Amino acid sequence: MYPSIHIDLNKFRHNLDYLSQAIKKQGVTSMVVSKVFCADQKLIDVINTLDIEYIADSRIMNLKDMKTNKTKVLLRIPHLSEVSDVIRYADVSLNSEIKVIKALNEAALKEHVKHQIILMFDIGDLREGIYYQTDYIKDVKEILELKNIELLGIGTNLTCYGGVVPTIETYEKLEQIKKQIESMFSIHLKIISGGNSSSIKLALDHKLPSFINHFRIGEAFVLGRETAYGKHLENMFDDVFTLKAEIIELKQKPSLP
Numbered sequence: 001m002y003p004s005i006h007i008d009l010n011k012f013r014h015n016l017d018y019l020s021q022a023i024k025k026q027g028v029t030s031m032v033v034s035k036v037f038c039a040d041q042k043l044i045d046v047i048n049t050l051d052i053e054y055i056a057d058s059r060i061m062n063l064k065d066m067k068t069n070k071t072k073v074l075l076r077i078p079h080l081s082e083v084s085d086v087i088r089y090a091d092v093s094l095n096s097e098i099k100v101i102k103a104l105n106e107a108a109l110k111e112h113v114k115h116q117i118i119l120m121f122d123i124g125d126l127r128e129g130i131y132y133q134t135d136y137i138k139d140v141k142e143i144l145e146l147k148n149i150e151l152l153g154i155g156t157n158l159t160c161y162g163g164v165v166p167t168i169e170t171y172e173k174l175e176q177i178k179k180q181i182e183s184m185f186s187i188h189l190k191i192i193s194g195g196n197s198s199s200i201k202l203a204l205d206h207k208l209p210s211f212i213n214h215f216r217i218g219e220a221f222v223l224g225r226e227t228a229y230g231k232h233l234e235n236m237f238d239d240v241f242t243l244k245a246e247i248i249e250l251k252q253k254p255s256l257p
Contacts, residue, residue: 003245011237031056033218064089083107092116108148116152123173125162153191159198198228
């Protein structure tokens with residue numbers, strides 16, 4: 001028997017529908033992160049039937065190949081060398097480098113389109129984003145002057161490189177950034193993306209700050225658990241994916257030679 005992964009599309013549909021509706025009651029919409037399942041079209045087809053606006057992936061070729069009417073999002077900072085492909089195959093991208101954003105603007109101008117970006121901020125986890133204690137206002141000013149770039153919102157990443165768990169106190173840093181940008185430039189940021197599957201517990205416990213209205217979710221949809229503490233989410237399936245293989249040896253041995 002050759003090892004294989006079996007996918008239960010009905011359980012996947014349930015997890016998508018249940019969790020997206022549960023957090024929507026808290027004022028939060030979500031992107032489905034398709035890189036978790038290699039953007040397999042059968043799972044994309046399930047997403048296509050549900051009330052979910054965005055599909056996000058870190059691989060441009062996945063975005064290119066998937067068949068969907070959902071808004072496509074590049075879930076990482078673009079390479080400077082690939083801005084043309086980003087414009088062709090993604091409607092939205094996550095960004096933090098003004099040089100790259102300007103290059104995206106030039107590529108979008110050539111394609112006669114307007115590209116949306118979510119400006120990422122590092123509020124302590126030390127992953128991607130403009131560090132919250134630096135002068136980001138000058139970057140925002142330059143972005144707003146670009147004719148073919150729309151600043152859709154801001155976002156942050158938590159519980160990743162530095163293991164910073166989402167808390168009300170942690171999110172206060174992001175809220176200050178939001179308030180300063182909106183006040184200084186008299187604009188409304190449509191999306192405040194507060195993180196990934198590690199932020200779900202705060203939302204379900206009714207403790208999520210009200211200014212956060214968006215998550216980027218992958219693992220919770222496919223494994224039925226949040227990632228801040230690795231806890232199972234109630235009413236979610238944890239066996240959407242099942243590995244089937246033939247066991248060829250099963251013995252007890254010491255852990256050291």
